[in-house]
Amino acid sequence: MAQVPQIRIPATYMRGGTSKGVFFRLEDLPQVAQVPGKARDRLFQRVIGSPDPYAAHIDGMGGRLPVPANA
Numbered sequence: 001m002a003q004v005p006q007i008r009i010p011a012t013y014m015r016g017g018t019s020k021g022v023f024f025r026l027e028d029l030p031q032v033a034q035v036p037g038k039a040r041d042r043l044f045q046r047v048i049g050s051p052d053p054y055a056a057h058i059d060g061m062g063g064r065l066p067v068p069a070n071a
Contacts, residue, residue: 004046011047022047 007030012023026034033040045051 009024009030010028014021014023029040029043033043
């Protein structure tokens, strides 16, 4: 997989229970990603770590493979 240069975008990472997400202000996104479309989709997929070349995470934000925690 080719390396894509990283860019800095202000964001907030929030977690509530088992749910988590990354939130952005529209005006902080690169100009091309401020409108719906492929550029925005690719950016958001990169943020959550998709695709994971190692197939080790569900979401790229620290979520591991699904394993039941209780017996």
